Amino acid sequence: MLATLIYRSRLNRTLDPSQLTNLVERASLRNSQLQVTGILLFDGDHFLQVLEGPLASVNAVFERIKRDHRHGNVVELLRDFAPRRRFVDRGMTLFDLRVMKPAAALRAILRFGTLRYQLASIDRVYKFIRNFIASQNNNDRVRSTSxxxxxxxxxxxxxxxxxxxxxxxxxxxxxxxxxxxxxxxxxxxxxxxxxxxxxxxxxxxxxxxxxxxxxxxxxxxxxxxxxxxxxxxxxxxxxxxxxxxxxxxxxxxxxxxxxxxxxxxxxxxxxxxxxxxxxxxxxxxxxxxxxxxxxxxxxxxxxxxxxxxxxxxxxxxxxxxxxxxxxxxxxxxxxxxxxxxxxxxxxxxxxxxxxxxxxxxxxxxxxxxxxxxxxxxxxxxxxxxxxxxxxxxxxxxxxxxxxxx
Ligand SMILES: Cc1cc2nc3c(=O)[nH]c(=O)nc-3n(C[C@H](O)[C@H](O)[C@H](O)COP(=O)(O)O)c2cc1C
The missing domain is CATH 3.20.20.450 (EAL domain)
Known part of the structure; x- marks a missing residue:
């Protein structure tokens, strides 16, 4: 069964964002081996990641990600099942919102989607992505004390x-x-x-x-x-x-x-x-x-x-x-x-x-x-x-x- 999981998290100051490319390359490789695909969005402070693949693989990857000290406040936003993959068959692709304008990022994500038109109009996963991009830096995200x-x-x-x-x-x-x-x-x-x-x-x-x-x-x-x-x-x-x-x-x-x-x-x-x-x-x-x-x-x-x-x-x-x-x-x-x-x-x-x-x-x-x-x-x-x-x-x-x- 093809599972979808979306989570949001916050960068820990200990990670130099320039190391992100390296992280994504390694993650992408590992994900491919497990038939996991998806995207990672980063706005300089927060991540939003979509993982899709066989349920057991998605769960295994997410368990590892949760334990990673390079980010914190990992909040699960969606767990769902889908008839087919939303994103092309590449382990993991980063969309760095620090260097992309919101509209350009959305267009790029759509180009990366397997079902471009369905994704844009009605898809719930896409709505999470759109909302994350629209709300970057406006912090309706709760900042609780540590x-x-x-x-x-x-x-x-x-x-x-x-x-x-x-x-x-x-x-x-x-x-x-x-x-x-x-x-x-x-x-x-x-x-x-x-x-x-x-x-x-x-x-x-x-x-x-x-x-x-x-x-x-x-x-x-x-x-x-x-x-x-x-x-x-x-x-x-x-x-x-x-x-x-x-x-x-x-x-x-x-x-x-x-x-x-x-x-x-x-x-x-x-x-x-x-x-x-x-x-x-x-x-x-x-x-x-x-x-x-x-x-x-x-x-x-x-x-x-x-x-x-x-x-x-x-x-x-x-x-x-x-x-x-x-x-x-x-x-x-x-x-x-x-x-x-x-x-x-x-x-x-x-x-x-x-x-x-x-x-x-x-x-x-x-x-x-x-x-x-x-x-x-x-x-x-x-x-x-x-x-x-x-x-x-x-x-x-x-x-x-x-x-x-
Ligand atoms: C924001 C973020 C997203 C990540 N996404 C993935 C991913 O999709 N797949 C993956 O294998 N590792 C991902 N990682 C790295 C894992 O957390 C972990 O470091 C890696 O799987 C190695 O785990 P291990 O040290 O337990 O072998 C991500 C890390 C961060 C901080």
Whole structure:
């Protein structure tokens, strides 16, 4: 099967661009042996490379290229399959935009194409090339800070206690994890993540409950989450709790029940954020809308959780406009390497800016992920990089500090 791969990368200052010709000659030879063809564009700062050939060969070449220290910030933009090659059967050809005008470069690339007319008019690969040439030096490319510029300092959260003893009659436990604004040194909230009676996963806990009691148990469990947060002495900090959307629909007076749990634990509604997941089908939109209105009227915040993992996210967003939107970890993981994920996150940020919704990135584990997300304007983060969830307590938080040079 003929695979196509496009990536973008950035020259490392250690490579003298004059060595490029040599690099391309060697690459071309190796590619030919592997039946890989394609082109390499260089604008003095960034590369864009198209590789095409048998899937295994393209993968093998790309793995080697990724490890090459002569460039960095390698971001995969496209993986696709095609019925035939787009570029003539020569391993690799360089188009050096430092010495070619954009229009001339495009013409030269087209001459090099096997399907000149199709390539020019409709081809997606060609559109990537055209976009790269048009955007050279204008830097809508994200420039994140380098991970080496940061060190992390661990600090205990300013709560009275960092653990919360479990009540004897409690049917479940909770692990707490902070959501932070790293560059402001601010804890924006702590999320209470449900665990089974022995600390097992949420799935394990919920699967032990008869299905007709699921929503009742879900809502009732929040009383314990709030009691534990209150016991930790969180002061004015906010607590995020997860609710199945249908718990608000199926349990009569759900919002009043929740409000009574909040006040009984000496918390105020403005401190609470209800996170609804998008993976449970909301069959009673009207009742759900009513419950959301009540939540909002009581001053309780609303967040869409795991945005991007399920199928109801966009319709939830269109109908309910939450205060916060949490981007799912599946999109966040390795975002610094992945063009399609980057495009999705940029679009989410634009949409949320227009709707005045705060974006939170969850599941952040790598410094590189955080640096990229900060660079596009996200300020709130949750993930192992900063603090792991701790059963019946909260862990110290790793705060990033810029290393002064
Ligand atoms: C921007 C750029 C593009 C490259 N393209 C190719 C290529 O298409 N094919 C290839 O074999 N090597 C290419 N290389 C070189 C490889 O990264 C690597 O140096 C080479 O495959 C030798 O790998 P090895 O040292 O593991 O044998 C490229 C390097 C850079 C910096």
């Amino acid at each position: 991970p080496e510029h940061w060190c992390f300092v661990c600090k205990t959260p300013p709560f009275t206690h960092t653990n919360a003893p479990v009540f004897t009659e409690q049917p479940c436990q909770f692990a707490f994890q902070p959501i932070i604004e790293p560059l402001r040194g601010n804890i924006s909230s702590i999320e209470a993540l449900i665990r089974g009676p022995n600390g097992g996963s949420p799935l394990e806990y919920f699967s032990s409950i008869p299905s007709d009691k699921l929503h009742e148990a879900d809502l009732a469990s929040k009383a314990w989450a709030l009691a534990m947060a209150s016991r930790m002495g969180i002061g004015n900090h906010k607590v995020a709790i997860n609710l199945l959307p249908m718990s608000l629909v199926k349990i009569p007076g759900a919002v009043d029940i929740l409000l009574s749990h909040i006040t009984r634990n000496n918390l105020n509604p403005g401190q609470i954020i209800v996170e609804v997941t998008e993976d449970e089908v909301i069959s009673g939109y009207e009742e759900f809308t009513w419950a959301i209105r009540q939540l909002r009227a009581a001053g309780i915040g609303l967040a869409i959780d795991d945005f991007g993992s399920g199928f109801a996210g966009l319709s939830l967003l269109a109908k309910f406009q939450p205060d916060k939107l949490k981007i799912d970890r599946t999109i966040v993981t390795d975002i610094h390497l992945h063009g399609p994920k980057q495009a999705i996150v940029k679009a989410i940020i634009d949409c949320c800016a227009e709707l005045q919704i705060t974006v939170v990135a969850e599941g952040v584990e790598k410094v590189e992920e955080w640096c990229w997300l900060e660079a596009v304007g996200i300020e709130r983060f949750q993930g192992f990089l900063f603090a792991r969830p701790v059963l019946n307590g909260i862990s110290p938080i790793n705060w990033p500090h810029r290393i002064s040079r």
